[in-house]
Amino acid sequence: MLKFYYNPLSPNARRVWLTLLEKEISFEPVLIKLDGDQLQPEFIKINPFHHIPVVVDDGFRVVESLAIMDYLETKYPMPVMLPSEPQALATVRMVQTVTANELFSQVISLISENEDSPKILQAKQHIDKVLKLFTDLLSNSPYFGSKQLTLADIVAGIGVLSLPPLGINLNDYPKLNEWSERLMQRPAWQKTQLSAEEFEAFKRRVRVLVKLRRREIVRGNKANVNK
Numbered sequence: 231m232l233k234f235y236y237n238p239l240s241p242n243a244r245r246v247w248l249t250l251l252e253k254e255i256s257f258e259p260v261l262i263k264l265d266g267d268q269l270q271p272e273f274i275k276i277n278p279f280h281h282i283p284v285v286v287d288d289g290f291r292v293v294e295s296l297a298i299m300d301y302l303e304t305k306y307p308m309p310v311m312l313p314s315e316p317q318a319l320a321t322v323r324m325v326q327t328v329t330a331n332e333l334f335s336q337v338i339s340l341i342s343e344n345e346d347s348p349k350i351l352q353a354k355q356h357i358d359k360v361l362k363l364f365t366d367l368l369s370n371s372p373y374f375g376s377k378q379l380t381l382a383d384i385v386a387g388i389g390v391l392s393l394p395p396l397g398i399n400l401n402d403y404p405k406l407n408e409w410s411e412r413l414m415q416r417p418a419w420q421k422t423q424l425s426a427e428e429f430e431a432f433k434r435r436v437r438v439l440v441k442l443r444r445r446e447i448v449r450g451n452k453a454n455v456n457k
């Protein structure tokens with residue numbers, strides 16, 4: 231059976247979790263606690279970058295959430311979650327990559343920067359641009375690029391639904407607000423949604439990982455200077 235290495239607090243793992251549930255694929259969950267399980271030699275063999283999610287299917291290992299979603303879409307094509315019409319496919323890919331490249335890092339800033347840091351205002355301004363673009367791309371469709379749920383809805387939905395608890399009100403973006411309510415009516419989304427306490431635990435984990443990453447960068451810079 232397909233093995234899914236995950237943690238319920240991880241938004242990247244949740245992309246894959248939701249895809250598995252929406253496609254009703256049977257899987258064996260393997261919980262990875264992010265306070266050290268990901269650094270154990272057995273897991274490093276599976277993902278040298280010590281990241282979840284990972285899927286192992288019939289002995290074939292896939293890392294990177296977006297690659298895993300594509301693998302699941304092609305191996306388990308029903309229901310179709312990736313449209314083939316050129317503009318619809320481009321819409322899905324734009325929404326996925328804008329979420330990964332423009333939204334995600336700003337959400338991390340909202341969580342990890344001090345309240346009085348100018349980076350908070352910059353993050354909010356950048357997020358406003360993303361939400362306006364998403365409003366245009368959704369247009370009058372119930373989902374991105376399709377009348378049915380797509381991989382773009384999963385990737386963007388996880389990011390956008392994390393904004394209200396971080397102080398960004400979706401009422402200012404009515405179409406996205408209705409879309410996010412549509413997502414939350416789906417059983418898979420209710421099953422994987424974080425409780426308020428889990429969201430606080432997620433924020434604490436993000437702060438720790440950001441600190442560790444900054445330390446790694448400083449160490450790397452010092453090592454380069456000493457070369």
Ligand SMILES: N[C@@H](CCC(=O)N[C@@H](CS)C(=O)NCC(=O)O)C(=O)O
Pocket residue numbers: 240241242243264268280281282283293294295296439
């Ligand atoms: N680009 C990767 C990112 C995966 C990622 O950053 N996963 C985080 C959890 S959301 C993780 O495993 N962090 C553990 C670590 O950095 O040690 C993907 O999309 O799968």
